[in-house]
Amino acid sequence: xxxxxxxxxxxxxxxxxxxxxxxxxxxxxxxxxxxxxxxxxxxxxxxxxxxxxxxxxxxxxxxxxxxxxxxxxxxxxxxxxxxxxxxxxxxxxxxxxxxxxxxxxxxxxxxxxxxxxxxxxxxxxxxxxxxxxxxxxxxxxxxxxxxxxxxxxxxxxxxx
Amino acid sequence: xxxxxxxxxxxxxxxxxxxxxxxxxxxxxxxxxxxxxxxxxxxxxxxxxxxxxxxxxxxxxxxxxxxxxxxxxxxxxxxxxxxxxxxxxxxxxxxxxxxxxxxxxxxxxxxxxxxxxxxxxxx
Numbered sequence: 001x002x003x004x005x006x007x008x009x010x011x012x013x014x015x016x017x018x019x020x021x022x023x024x025x026x027x028x029x030x031x032x033x034x035x036x037x038x039x040x041x042x043x044x045x046x047x048x049x050x051x052x053x054x055x056x057x058x059x060x061x062x063x064x065x066x067x068x069x070x071x072x073x074x075x076x077x078x079x080x081x082x083x084x085x086x087x088x089x090x091x092x093x094x095x096x097x098x099x100x101x102x103x104x105x106x107x108x109x110x111x112x113x114x115x116x117x118x119x120x121x122x123x124x125x126x127x128x129x130x131x132x133x134x135x136x137x138x139x140x141x142x143x144x145x146x147x148x149x150x151x152x153x154x155x156x157x158x159x160x
Numbered sequence: 161x162x163x164x165x166x167x168x169x170x171x172x173x174x175x176x177x178x179x180x181x182x183x184x185x186x187x188x189x190x191x192x193x194x195x196x197x198x199x200x201x202x203x204x205x206x207x208x209x210x211x212x213x214x215x216x217x218x219x220x221x222x223x224x225x226x227x228x229x230x231x232x233x234x235x236x237x238x239x240x241x242x243x244x245x246x247x248x249x250x251x252x253x254x255x256x257x258x259x260x261x262x263x264x265x266x267x268x269x270x271x272x273x274x275x276x277x278x279x280x281x282x283x
Contacts, residue, residue: 024268025177077173079180094173100218101267104246111251119247121170121220 006141006156010109011035014143017105018154021098027076028147036142041132041157046070047091048125049099053107055116057139059158060132061103063095067126069150070095092124102154132157163282164209165190168201168227169216169244174267178214178244185275187282198222202230210239212281214265217245217252225255232260240281244269 015033022028045064052060065073074094075082085091099122107117139158144151165182167175175194182190193208195201197219205213213231217224224243232238243256243264253264265277 021268024270074173078176090173093171097171097174097177100171101246104267107247119218121218 006139006158007113010106010156011141011143013109014102014106014141014154014156017102018143018145018152021101021105022073022145022147025077025101026073026098028073031146031148033143033145036144036153036155043130044128045153046127047095048128048130049095049122050125050130051099051103051122052120053103054118056110057115057158059139059156061099061106061119061122062130062132062155062157063099063102063152065152066150067091069147069152073098088126092126095124096122106156133159161189163190163211164193165282166193166195166201166204166208166210166213167215168195168198168204168213168219168224170196170219171216172196174216174244181269181271181274182278182282184271185279186271187275187279190282198224198227198230201227202234205231205235212239212278213241214244214278215241215261217243217247217256225252225259228256228259228261242277242281 019030019033022030043064046067047065047070049063050060071082071085071091074085074091077094103119107119110117142155144153167178169175179192193204195204199221215224215227228241231241240262243261244267245264246267263277
């Protein structure tokens with residue numbers, strides 16, 4: 001079932017923070033950062049970063065991309081070459097930090113609106129399938145970041 | 161004069177980024193010790209002396225807020241503690257300050273911001 005969007009300024013926050021984090025911490029300049037209107041609650045991707053939140057509402061924060069781009073992002077953050085990363089754990093650690101920063105920025109805006117939000121520690125699923133439980137039909141916001149030919153999708157999903 | 165800096169963060173990537181950011185900010189007198197969570201951080205604090213502690217907030221085992229409380233309650237003269245966090249909410253920052261933190265650096269950060277916040281503490 002397609003999910004709808006939350007308040008527009010929350011999506012703007014997500015877009016701005018995605019661009020800022022990628023430029024200042026990952027040293028990659030997005031080609032474009034656009035709102036992702038329709039978000040499925042089931043994902044299948046090469047790299048999926050997840051964390052859960054509770055508070056005024058519960059739900060999940062999801063960031064997903066290809067393994068090639070996740071590896072490139074990790075290498076950029078560590079100022080090394082992708083082929084010099086020893087194993088996927090280094091990619092996952094860097095990707096978790098990106099999830100952490102994106103979710104933290106979203107939380108700041110969410111809390112500024114008078115809500116509560118507690119975040120779990122993020123984790124990464126590699127080449128897996130994720131199905132979020134009972135997402136609220138009207139409570140989703142997301143962005144798609146295009147970096148050259150590759151993309152990163154960022155979504156916030158609230159439980160019903 | 162060399163300054164001993166303890167970085168407490170569960171992300172090895174972020175610890176490296178912080179070290180690099182400090183160097184990029186022109187602070188070249190820092191020597192670093194790393195810890196992966198508050199428990200490891202306390203072990204480091206009990207084993208050595210530090211001029212500055214940088215701590216994440218959201219960590220497994222012992223989070224940053226509890227770590228600050230442990231450090232300030234166990235050390236007679238604790239070093240300055242700066243929280244490095246994505247969470248810039250007044251609630252989290254206020255809680256950290258009330259437990260003894262001296263400042264905070266919000267992620268994402270720039271070398272200029274690092275210099276502004278950490279420079280005076282590492283002179």
